[in-house]
Amino acid sequence: MTAATPPAPDTQPTDWHDETIALHGDAALAQDAAVVAPIHYSATFRADSPQAFAAMANATRPTGLYTRYGNPVYKRVEAILAELEGTETALLMASGMGAISTTVLALVSKGDHVVAQQRHYMSTTKLFEEVLPRFGVEVSIVEQTDTAAIAAALRPETRLVMLETPANPTLSLTDLAAVAKLAAARGILTIADNTFASPLNQKPHELGIDIVVHSATKYFGGHHDITAGAVCCSEEHAELIWKMHVTLGAVLSPMDAWLLLRGLRTLPLRMERINANALALAAWLEQQPQVERVHYPGLPSHPQHALALRQMKGFGAVIAFSIRGGFDATSSFVASLRLATHAVSLGGVETLAVHTAAMWAGTMTEAQMQAAGIEPNFVRMSVGVEHIEDLKADIGRALRATQAA
Structure with a gap:
């Protein structure tokens, strides 16, 4: 029997509903006739020639080479997450905090200013209040229910606004569209932690947010058996964040990536x-x-x-x-x-x-x-x-x- 040829990437509909995306959003990446995606449980990948190896080693976000750089099962999960959040691409990491920390560190430098919410997940709060100031990044903590207070906190050197809505643990909300408009007018990047909502309930990117992060441990995995994180963003931002990710090494195991893919189906x-x-x-x-x-x-x-x-x-x-x-x-x-x-x-x-x-x-x-x-x-x-x-x-x-x- 001849194996079915996987559909070409450009034949995949872009107007599917979320329920269909969760099941078929990675179909264009299938490499064989298997109904269920295989687990590529390999730390390293071979090349067929020195030229192919050089190309693979110098590529941005290669599927092969070394699993810290990428893995085929990552690509399948990332395709679904990007489609659900409405972004160009996505990145997988070993935890939600790995995703948040890597993203923030990729985007800020000494002398930058960041605005963050008063109510965040505990470790996010520590990142902004205790870690970033050690490296010369100034942080303003603002009451997130007050959009005017966020606007007042913005400065010429503000590089980033970090949001989380609903916020942990009080479930206070941030007006995503209003903050995104304020930031975009000043050329400031916005990040929203969408963990408590999920893209099934809320799509921050559609409201103007630049980068959406998740603890994929939660709804995406859905069964309390993995720890994972995700970043959904543009290709341009993904390249910057991926380079920091390769350096910091918060790498998701192929098995956990496969379990995450299985969780997304339901x-x-x-x-x-x-x-x-x-x-x-x-x-x-x-x-x-x-x-x-x-x-x-x-x-x-x-x-x-x-x-x-x-x-x-x-x-x-x-x-x-x-x-x-x-x-x-x-x-x-x-x-x-x-x-x-x-x-x-x-x-x-x-x-x-x-x-x-x-x-x-x-x-x-x-x-x-x-x-x-x-x-x-x-x-x-x-x-x-x-x-x-x-x-x-x-x-x-x-x-x-x-x-x-």
Whole structure:
């Protein structure tokens, strides 16, 4: 039997819906008739001639040569991610922080100025507040819900604006289109961490953001079994970031890249269920007497709900809520959960919950936690794909047990 010839790259439609992109966005890169992409588990790749080796060794982002430079399975994942985010290309890295740190270090130099949000993922905050200043990069930390404050922080030497929306862990929002317009008018680059939303719910590049980063560990992998990061951007920026990536070496293993590819196939299905579960659970939590407050962009009670409706199609897995009774009651609540697993991370098939103040007490100062909006009785829950009534029953039992104690 003769193997089918893979379609030429220029025959791939560019107007597919996200559900189709997740399944077929890498079809043009297939090298054989296998329905499932192979794992290229090799650190190094041979060349057929000295001339071919020289070309491969001097290429930008080669598929072969050495896996730190590139790998065939990376290309397949990157093709899907770029198509989902609407960018020219994408890069894979070993973690979300690997993607963020590599991107920022590729774009800033001594003497530059950066504007960052007051509420970021903990390690992102440390990168901007503690690491960059050591190398002569000045950073202004700004309240991200106030676009005017971001505008006021911009300077002639501002090189970069770093955004994250919804923000970890309070789910406050940044007006992506407004900030992108401000920055573009001044020739300033913008980066948005889209991890909490995913491109199924929010597409920052369509709103004018230059570079979109992800912890691909979360929704993209979807099963809490890999650590990975992604950068979605133009070819021009990708070349700069790739060169820094080769130097820093935050390399994803081929096996994890393949698992990431497999996870992407079901991303739209999982996101549909996760969005529905989280919205229903957030509305239910607002009605529980043991809960002081619920933070979720999909609720009308969220102070930026109108913005959420403008820039998001769905509102994601993460709900933040406050338990009556303070730190001890919150610890008791999390410990009492049975179906919702007490573990970090988000965006997978299982529901996860953490007592945020307890989780970050050892790595953030009290001032940093206050600035990030982390209250002693804060719970961050990533809703999975379980049946919604089973989730309500588990959480309701834990709430009642906490009140009884």
